Amino acid sequence: MAGALMSLAPSHPANFALSLRGVGKQYEVDARPLQVLRQITFDLRRGEFLSIVGASGCGKSTLLRLIVGLDSEFDGDIQISGEPVRGPGAERSMVFQDHRLFPWLTVAGNVALGLDGVPLLAAAKRERVAELIDLVGLSNFADAYPHQLSGGMAQRAAIARALVSEPEILLMDEPFGALDSLTRVYLQEELLRIWAKRKVTVIVVTHDVEEAVFLSDTVLVMEPRPGRIESVVRVDAPRPRDRASREFTEIKGRILGALRR
């Protein structure tokens, strides 16, 4: 097949925000290789919202670390808009389970971290930081230090830090896992509002199936030892989704069934 034709093929990685081809990862444990991820292949459309669910130890967090560029030792191919991933890049950012705000910086200072690697004038940076703090509803806490924030507020600040550089892909590693259930539901709705507004491609790793169904266009179900894709579930239910609807429970049941296999 000619190269020109390849680039026109709808399945070509350049047509996707993110493309994984046969991604695998091995660790050495006690001088013996341990396969953590095997043959992970999927494509993500621009603006798509993907969740990855799976039992602990299925390598879903490892997968996220490979995509964001924290770990460059892996097999297979990871491509962002057709470009292979080599280390971290401006088009990707990450929200961790622990908010990881620097305790010695204010909320505004922490959000500004996301722009430190970006060539912009100081005034433009300040404006962007203020805009993002406003977007996550923390305008009154811009000068607060992390220890003065609740868990939910800290996580919102972390989301602002990740989005301030206007990345194409937002990676979130169990972002609401450490929060109480009320705050979690509230932040899920907030995240969808921000996602709709910023038109960013999102991958959320979670162990909460309901969260995955509520948020995503697509749910990737992974199984452990070695971590691999068990199934891919499309969620076609219209938004905003009703967690109590039959359709919602049906999809949730399907994913839970896949996880139990």
Added chain:
Amino acid sequence: MSDVTVDLPARKSPAAFRLQGLVVPGAIVLVWLAAVDSGLVRGPLLVPLHDILTGWLLDESGREIWPALGVSLLRLAVGFAIGGALGVAAGIALGLSRPAQQAVAPTVHAVRQITLFAWIPLLTAWFGNGEAAKIAFIAIGVFFPMFVNTEQGLRTIPAIYREVAFVSRLPLWKRLTKLILPGALPAILIGVEVALLTAWIGTVGAEYAIGTGRGVGSYLAAAREQFRMDLVLVGVLVLAIVGYALSRISGLAFRRLIKWRAR
């Protein structure tokens, strides 16, 4: 004092602590007054307390403690600035670069084992008996605690914050000013606290041992030569007060600079 801020109501107030802390010195003063000032005990080494307390104001030789103190503090400041800057710089350089750390750290830690005062013969041989030897001596005393604490402070910055800096692709300068220095600051300030006291001991020690020039150490040496026990004790009292003040200053700096910590 009533303007003491109390940040935790559950804890005993600092004022109460201070009153309890005065019990021992208070008792010593009372015994001293009763035994020596009353004339009960006499001897060339036992000086009436009021001679010591008034010596630095009323006695003509005693008043020389003030210019001596000024000279000593200036010396301390210069030596501290040099040793502190070098210590922090070396700590950062070695904390940033693993190869540099592995190549240089063992040597530095070995040299650190040399007792501070063992440097004096070397330093006077290199720099003579003047100001340079004293400053170098103070700087060496300051260098090691600053170096060790800075290096350790850098090493204890949690990996999770380093990952954030890596993912955000912070340039080296921003990494220094936003992650490394503030992250290591608590440890560096502990270094400052230790180094200030070392510097003060070093200042007076160098003045006493090297002997030329002015300063509290030279003042003490001179007072001892002339067998003025009252002036010796004036000097000792000044040593203690300055040492205490330096430790209070570093504690205050700590609370001022590290306000991001939940108390």
